[in-house]
Amino acid sequence: MSYFDPPRIHFGGKFFTDPSTVNNDPTHYEAKNTTPSPWQNPNGQHRYQLRSCMVTSAVDENGDVSGDPIIGSTVETTDQPSTAKIADLDVYQQSVPTIYGMQIKITLADGSxxxxxxxxxxxxQVWFNAVLPTRSWEGGDYVQDSFGGDMNACGWYQSVVRFQVADWPETSSAILQKLRETTMMEDGAYLVSIKFVMDGYENVPQDSNYQLGRIVGTLGPVFQNEPRHNPGHRWMAARQWADTDPWNYPSFMDSPFKVDVNRKKLILDLANSICRKTAGGAPVDLGTLTAVATTPDPVVVELGPIDYSEFTYNGHAAITELDLSDGQLDVLQSASLSLVMSKTDIGDPKVLLEAESKVNFAAEIRPIRMMGDPGTTATTTVYISNNGAPFAGKQLNVHIESVKGTTPGATVPPTNPGNTPQVDGALTATITPSDENGFATVTLNVLKDPGQRTSELDGQLYFVILYDPDVTYPDWTKVPPAQNQVVSVIVWAQYAIDENPSWDKIQGLFEPYMKLFPYMKGQIDMTDQHTFNVFMMNPPWSQVYGDIPAGPLGINAGAIPYYMSRDFDDPMFMPVTRDLSPNKIMTIMHYIKNMQSAPPSSESQNKKA
Structure with a gap:
């Protein structure tokens, strides 16, 4: 299933991203805050690129492949039709940034x-203590290294890459050919599972590696009826961390694994699970790391040592395989897996441990945006497994938590209010029992207008928490639930489309965007009427963008309406921060259509809304 299965291709290198940072502070969304602090990258463009990446290894059903021309091939982003973009869901939820429109090209040495x-x-599963601390305060732990910030963070992305038939020709690589033959097709395209882990991101402008980080990833086949945004196998939970732990106790993060019965292998993905010595560096020294199976009896069976070296991290994306005997394979069908380190001076040696129940679940699409009109609905799916297999007929429950500064999992200081006055009762959620393939459907329903948190921060953020009624959970008001079991939902404020808006209204819609995304203001100042007029009228789409259909209301000219009418997932979509509701965008479109039908005078009449 997914990237765990052969044929498997591993790659690594650097990633580049430059999100704007002005919109990271909720106080910047106050109209009275006309001079927001810039943070480290006010002119960021929200681009995302792979840099200096190459295929480092490949695995088939027999193990590591040598001599295949795929090894050493470049892996790059094409920046076509535009550079991929990355954007947060909300200032109160900056832990689910989404990458849009990333086109990937793999080039062999022969040029194919x-x-x-x-x-x-x-x-x-982003965590911000993925680097071993390098200092400690007396009386308490600092719990981050001396550099701080995003350098300590680590997290992963999983999705599918769609290769049109014409874009995957025959090559000299047998492993690529095998992958093409193995994976499924959908809508005329080959689907390839992709999972990558990012860490060591440098966000200090004075550093030579500014805006760069380390990336390791894996490509593998996609099969029918499997999750596409989650591993979908068994999981080990990380040992608990306490703020009373000494500074040199490393932290850990949950780890997926698969028991491959056909190949008699234990396959572990540790890329996001073991603390690093330094940002983007080697894993901490755990001594010998041993895989152990514990039956309910309990009987303890050692399975063998696990390779968690830096070489394996960079060369195999920290995916390691352990051969299993028939007896070990049989034990693992009912036993719980754990990883135990030989070092005894850095905390509990059992650093990763599978729960006895072996029931796992994760939401597929976790960030969702909805209009605040009563009756608006949205859905996402949840994959539920039991002992690594689809769990049919399982009923989960849902809990809705409106997000404020004190909500565990919120990405702002606790002093920020968050909630709108009419937050309660605006959103409901239901979930079906899982089907025969292990998928349950969550349906979200807007019952009323949630309002706005400020005049510049639209709507309300909710955490829709999935939980198993058969399990006892910590208090969610004190401890955040697992990230892959939370759907983050923005319900925009109800907004009636104005078919005859004034310039003052249009200017007012763009003022927060220009303040919070300064780079755009440097390109096209949307709050200047003369500039807006020029770019809403020009150019004719056919002359610049080719033979494309007209946009909303039949509009077929103007750079502004062109970019604002792209598909939401298009990297060219504007605003890049994706924080204007559809009805506000349509109000802008009506203004443009009206002005194009009766062109305004060229004289600027700038007014403040």
Whole structure:
């Protein structure tokens, strides 16, 4: 299933991203805050690119492949039709940034290549203590290294890459050919599972590696009726961390694994699970790391040592395989897996442990945006497994938590209010029992207008928490639930489309965007009427963008309406931050259509809304 299965291709290198940072602070969404602090990258463009990436290894059903021309091939983003974009869901939820429109090209040494586009993917299981601390305060632990910030963070993305038939020609690589033959097709395209882990991101402008980080990833086949944004196998939970732990106790994060019965292998993905010595560096020294199976009796069976080296991290994306005997394979069908380190001076040696129940579940699409009109609905699916297999007929429950500064999992200081006055009762959620393939459907329904948190922060953020009624959970008001079991939902405020808006209204819609995304203001100042008029009228689409259909209301001219009418998942969509509701965008379109039908005077009449 997915990237765990052969044929498997591993790659690694650097990633580049430059999100704007002005919109990271909720106080910047106050109209009275006309001079927001810039943070480290006010002119960021929200681009996302792979840099200096190459295929480092490949695995088939017999193990590592040597001599295949895929090894050493370049893996790059094409920046076509535009550079991929990355954007947060909301200032109160910055842990699910989504990558849109990432086109990937793999080029062999002979010049042959394949090109595909990744479905939008959201960050998962991000943790901010993935680097061993390098200092400690007396009386308490600092719990981050001396550099701080995003350098300590680590997280993963999983999605599918769609390769059109014409973009995957025959190549000299047998492993690529095998992958093409193995994976499924959908809508005329080959689907390839992709999972990548990012860490060591440098966000200090004075550093030579500014806006760069480390990336390792894996490509593998896609099969019918499997999750596409989650591994879908068995999981080990990380040992608990306490703020009373000494500074040199490393932290850990949950790890997926698969028991491959046909190949008699235990396959572990540790890329996002073991603390690093330094940002983007080697894993901490755990001594010998041993895989152990414990039966309910309990009987403890050692399975063998696990390779968690830096070489395996960079060369195999930290996916390691362990051969299993028939007896070990049989034990693992009912036993719980754990990883135990030989070092005894850095906390509990059992660093990763599978729960006895072996029931796992995760939401597929976790960031969702909805209009605040009563009756608006949206859905997402949840994959539920039991002992690594689809769990049919399982009923989960849902709990809705409106997000404020004190909500566990919110990405703002606790002093920020968050909630709108009419937050309660605006959103409901239901979930079906899982079907024969393990999928349950969550349906979200807007009952009333949630309002706005400020005049510049639209709508309300909700955490829709999935939970198993047969399990006891920590208090969610104190401890955040697992990230892959939370659907983050923005319900925009109800907004009636104005078919005859004034310039003052249009200017007012764009003022927060220009303030919070300064780069755009440097390109086209949407709050200047003369500039807006020029770019809403020009150019004719056919002259610049080719033979494309007219946009909303029959509009077929103007750069502004062109970019604002792109598909939401298109990397060219504007606003890049994706925080204007559809009805506000349509109000802008009506203004443009009206002005194009009766062109305004060229004289600027700038007014403040």
């Amino acid at each position: 290549s394949i090109v595909g586009t990744m479905d939008p993917a959201a960050l998962n």
